[in-house]
Amino acid sequence: MVRLILDSSSGGYPVLIGTDLGRELRDIVTRLNPTGAAIVTDGNARPHANKVAKAIKRAGLKTTIYAMPAGERSKSMHQLEGVLGFLERQEIDRGGCVIAVGGGTVGDLAGFAAAVWQRGVRLVAVPTTLLAMVDSSIGGKTGVNGRRAKNAVGAFWQPSAVVSDLEALETLPAPNFRDAFAEVVKYAVAMDRGLFDLLQRNAPRLLERDLSMLERVVFRCVAAKALVVAKDERDRGPRAILNYGHTAGHALEAATGFRVSHGRAVAFGMRVAARIALSLELCSRRTVDSQDALLEALELPDTHPRAEPDRVIATIALDKKARRGKVAWVMPRRIGHAEIGHTVPAALVRRVVTRALA
Ligand SMILES: NC(=O)c1ccc[n+]([C@@H]2O[C@H](COP(=O)([O-])OP(=O)(O)OC[C@H]3O[C@@H](n4cnc5c(N)ncnc54)[C@H](O)[C@@H]3O)[C@@H](O)[C@H]2O)c1
Ligand SMILES: [Zn+2]
Numbered sequence: 001m002v003r004l005i006l007d008s009s010s011g012g013y014p015v016l017i018g019t020d021l022g023r024e025l026r027d028i029v030t031r032l033n034p035t036g037a038a039i040v041t042d043g044n045a046r047p048h049a050n051k052v053a054k055a056i057k058r059a060g061l062k063t064t065i066y067a068m069p070a071g072e073r074s075k076s077m078h079q080l081e082g083v084l085g086f087l088e089r090q091e092i093d094r095g096g097c098v099i100a101v102g103g104g105t106v107g108d109l110a111g112f113a114a115a116v117w118q119r120g121v122r123l124v125a126v127p128t129t130l131l132a133m134v135d136s137s138i139g140g141k142t143g144v145n146g147r148r149a150k151n152a153v154g155a156f157w158q159p160s161a162v163v164s165d166l167e168a169l170e171t172l173p174a175p176n177f178r179d180a181f182a183e184v185v186k187y188a189v190a191m192d193r194g195l196f197d198l199l200q201r202n203a204p205r206l207l208e209r210d211l212s213m214l215e216r217v218v219f220r221c222v223a224a225k226a227l228v229v230a231k232d233e234r235d236r237g238p239r240a241i242l243n244y245g246h247t248a249g250h251a252l253e254a255a256t257g258f259r260v261s262h263g264r265a266v267a268f269g270m271r272v273a274a275r276i277a278l279s280l281e282l283c284s285r286r287t288v289d290s291q292d293a294l295l296e297a298l299e300l301p302d303t304h305p306r307a308e309p310d311r312v313i314a315t316i317a318l319d320k321k322a323r324r325g326k327v328a329w330v331m332p333r334r335i336g337h338a339e340i341g342h343t344v345p346a347a348l349v350r351r352v353v354t355r356a357l358a
Helices: 022-032 046-057 077-089 104-119 130-136 166-171 174-179 181-191 193-207 211-231 238-243 246-255 262-279 285-297 309-317 346-357
Strands: 002-006 013-018 037-042 063-068 097-102 122-127 141-144 153-156 161-165 329-334 337-342
Touching (some): 002 211, 013 022, 013 211, 022 046, 022 097, 037 046, 046 097, 046 166, 077 104, 097 104, 104 130, 130 166, 130 211, 161 166, 166 211, 174 262, 181 193, 181 211, 181 238, 181 285, 181 337, 193 211, 211 238, 238 246, 238 329, 238 337, 246 309, 246 329, 262 346, 285 329
Parallel strands (some): 013 161, 037 063, 037 097, 122 161
Antiparallel strands (some): 002 013, 329 337
């Protein structure tokens, strides 16, 4: 097991990564000493929630489980009401806590419920997907989707602890597991050369879900994300580095009506960003090739999703991270180091995106 202590404006909190963490979870909850605890999960993560409930019962705390339907559609105002109603019925007061057991969908929804219930109760995150372990459980962003836009309603709310039991990954469907490696490669290329080397050397072991290798990888991703979040908790500046690959990636997702998964889209977005950087002489051909090879090794191949280049390009121009009409690109300079805030000539974006979709 590895343990990190992350800094936040509301105090430090531990992140535990390992296997068989029932006892650690029980100790954490015992120390929080809540007046009550409510577990929020979804249909697929339910077995893991049962395990959590059992572990906490040994701490003398009775818990009940609220299981929402699995899937992004549950990240809604409607389900938020469902969770808040549950907290009310469980008589969770200001001294209580919410335990979120699931992927990013459960984490975002339950985290937001914790942020607003009684103007904020404590939150323990128990991520059960690789994406939630390396990304969504870290950084304090919570929320639900609006009718039109993703994550339209939300709050920053830091957890009191994050407990990532890697054994949960054994039941994860293969596409979801593989997709999360796009975010892992993102950290490696944008921030952590050592992580990149580790991934390069161990791609097959990782794909076989070797838990000790996954422990090292999740640890490095959490450390990378924590570093930028500590500098910029409210996402006003340096945190934008985490957007590497997401400018063209989000556009591809939107332009295909979300038929392309987030991970595949981010892999596409990183390929586009690196090629733009190469054209602007910001990085070398070797950087582009190494990134390509790693994505390939992690089974995020360059199979061209069918999408209309014009629609993708138009969507990039609407990027929500644009400042004063200019899209700010994150550009890799070399493996392990990217820079935020680059503007790119529209003609170059057009050329690279069109070629990437050909
Ligand atoms: N808050 C943030 O900073 C942040 C960052 C990135 C992504 N997100 C959000 O995260 C969400 C995506 O997260 P995700 O990929 O974890 O999706 P998810 O939570 O929808 O989980 C994917 C699927 O796996 C199932 N599942 C979860 N754990 C399982 C397990 N251990 N075994 C078997 N099945 C399991 C889920 O029920 C679901 O069907 C999106 O809503 C996205 O907006 C948030
Ligand atoms: Zn992402």
